[in-house]
Amino acid sequence: MSKPLTQSVNSHSSSSVLPNRNLAWKIAPNLLVSFQYAGAGIKYAFLTQRNFRIQFLVGTLAISLSLLLKITPIETAVIMIMSALVLVLELLNTALESVVDLTVKQSYHELAKIAKDCAAGAVLVSALTSLAIGILILFPPLLNLIKTANFW
Numbered sequence: 001m002s003k004p005l006t007q008s009v010n011s012h013s014s015s016s017v018l019p020n021r022n023l024a025w026k027i028a029p030n031l032l033v034s035f036q037y038a039g040a041g042i043k044y045a046f047l048t049q050r051n052f053r054i055q056f057l058v059g060t061l062a063i064s065l066s067l068l069l070k071i072t073p074i075e076t077a078v079i080m081i082m083s084a085l086v087l088v089l090e091l092l093n094t095a096l097e098s099v100v101d102l103t104v105k106q107s108y109h110e111l112a113k114i115a116k117d118c119a120a121g122a123v124l125v126s127a128l129t130s131l132a133i134g135i136l137i138l139f140p141p142l143l144n145l146i147k148t149a150n151f152w
Contacts, residue, residue: 041091041095042091044094045090045091045094048094049090049094051090051123052087052090052091052094055083055086055087055090055127056087058083059083059084059086059087059130060083062079062083062130062134062138063076063079063080063083065138065142066079066080066137066138069138069141069142069145070141071137071138071141075137078133078137079133079134079137079138082126082129082130082133082134083130085126085130086123086126086127086130089119089122089123089126090123092119092122093119093120093122093123096115096116096119097116097119100112100115100116
């Protein structure tokens with residue numbers, strides 16, 4: 001979730017996935033470019049944020065299991081929404097960490113720590129809630145599948 005300030009600054013500045021700084025301030029001239037900017041943000045998070053990759057994998061597995069177990073469309077939608085919520089909050093956490101690191105550079109500031117810790121906490125709350133909901137929805141049909149397949 002939250003990295004030490006100096007580590008975050010150093011890892012961001014040496015990364016090859018940073019956008020072209022000459023274009024970062026420009027407003028997207030059309031919808032396609034807006035989608036490209038959004039895609040660049042998702043790509044950056046996927047390539048640089050271990051937790052984003054883990055959460056993406058867990059969400060993909062949960063959605064796949066939902067389809068395999070043929071749970072109701074509403075339950076599948078809940079699994080998808082919760083998976084997306086965790087990823088969205090991880091993207092916001094990454095954005096906030098980057099802005100905080102940009103602001104404080106390589107110095108320590110208690111308010112920067114609070115901002116980063118709170119954003120990481122939001123991701124944790126959503127991930128734990130998603131896990132609980134996933135267990136409540138997926139465990140009963142998974143248990144039924146195991147019982148009917150005579151795995152016991």
